[in-house]
Amino acid sequence: MTQTPSKSHGRLSIGATLKPRELMSDTPDLAGVWKAKILTLFPEAFPGVLGESLTGKALQQGLWQLETVDLRPFGIGKHKNVDDTPAGGGAGMVLRADVLGEAIDHAMAGTTAPKGGNWPLIYLSPRGRRMDQKMMQTFARCDGLTLLCGRFEGVDERVLEHYGIMEVSLGDFVMTGGELAAQALIDATVRLIPGVLGNHASTEEESFSSGLLEHPQYTRPAEWRGHQIPEVLMSGHHGKIADWRQEMSETITQERRPDLWAAHQARASDD
Numbered sequence: 001m002t003q004t005p006s007k008s009h010g011r012l013s014i015g016a017t018l019k020p021r022e023l024m025s026d027t028p029d030l031a032g033v034w035k036a037k038i039l040t041l042f043p044e045a046f047p048g049v050l051g052e053s054l055t056g057k058a059l060q061q062g063l064w065q066l067e068t069v070d071l072r073p074f075g076i077g078k079h080k081n082v083d084d085t086p087a088g089g090g091a092g093m094v095l096r097a098d099v100l101g102e103a104i105d106h107a108m109a110g111t112t113a114p115k116g117g118n119w120p121l122i123y124l125s126p127r128g129r130r131m132d133q134k135m136m137q138t139f140a141r142c143d144g145l146t147l148l149c150g151r152f153e154g155v156d157e158r159v160l161e162h163y164g165i166m167e168v169s170l171g172d173f174v175m176t177g178g179e180l181a182a183q184a185l186i187d188a189t190v191r192l193i194p195g196v197l198g199n200h201a202s203t204e205e206e207s208f209s210s211g212l213l214e215h216p217q218y219t220r221p222a223e224w225r226g227h228q229i230p231e232v233l234m235s236g237h238h239g240k241i242a243d244w245r246q247e248m249s250e251t252i253t254q255e256r257r258p259d260l261w262a263a264h265q266a267r268a269s270d271d
């Protein structure tokens with residue numbers, strides 16, 4: 001269920017702000033199952049695309065769990081204000097430390113983090129470390145993640161310092177909120193959890209898993225608008241197909257991502 005402040009927070013009782021959409025996006029508590037807890041002003045944005053296809057099916061099957069924590073009920077005063085003007089002046093608004101602190105404490109209480117578990121607290125932020133496959137592999141091995149989605153000009157810095165929050169970025173651009181970045185992170189992580197993808201081998205062969213970009217893929221029809229599928233893929237010769245794919249992977253990585261290619265070569269010379 002969506003978590004809203006309990007009576008002990010002195011503001012609202014559980015269920016008081018539940019909306020049908022929030023109930024739909026959250027899944028029941030299953031012990032030991034990887035879980036994403038999302039602190040957001042827009043809980044209705046979840047599960048979003050995560051509710052579709054393989055991630056959606058896995059969510060329904062209880063292979064991973066999703067919980068949204070609405071920031072609004074933790075707001076201050078009659079209007080439940082969550083933001084205020086930046087100290088020192090300037091444009092926009094900043095999410096308040098006191099509001100976020102209450103919401104984070106509430107969210108973290110239901111995780112393994114206070115018991116020494118492996119449950120990182122992450123703020124989606126353009127200033128953060130850029131997401132990559134290695135990071136997602138690490139996240140998939142955690143008990144779960146708590147993800148704070150910013151809005152406006154971001155969050156009061158003291159919150160980040162107080163909780164030692166890890167900042168993670170989707171890329172070198174600025175979005176209006178952290179929700180899309182959270183969904184990207186969850187999607188890329190959840191598909192690495194055993195059982196989520198039908199064919200586990202497919203995560204081992206795809207881009208980045210070996211440090212290289214993936215080779216081209218083709219399917220029927222064998223000829224499309226005069227373009228043929230490369231002959232070797234139709235040969236049925238597994239050894240030749242594997243060699244061709246490896247060669248294509250290397251060529252594409254070399255051409256498109258010299259940084260990955262250099263790292264790949266450095267690893268190869270270490271071995």
Ligand SMILES: C[S@@+](CC[C@H](N)C(=O)[O-])C[C@H]1O[C@@H](n2cnc3c(N)ncnc32)[C@H](O)[C@@H]1O
Binds near residue numbers: 150155172
């Ligand atoms: C308009 S942005 C704030 C940008 C901030 N003032 C800055 O210049 O770094 C609002 C929120 O969107 C999210 N966001 C924006 N771009 C992002 C990115 N590239 N990766 C992850 N989150 C992002 C963050 O949660 C951020 O708090």
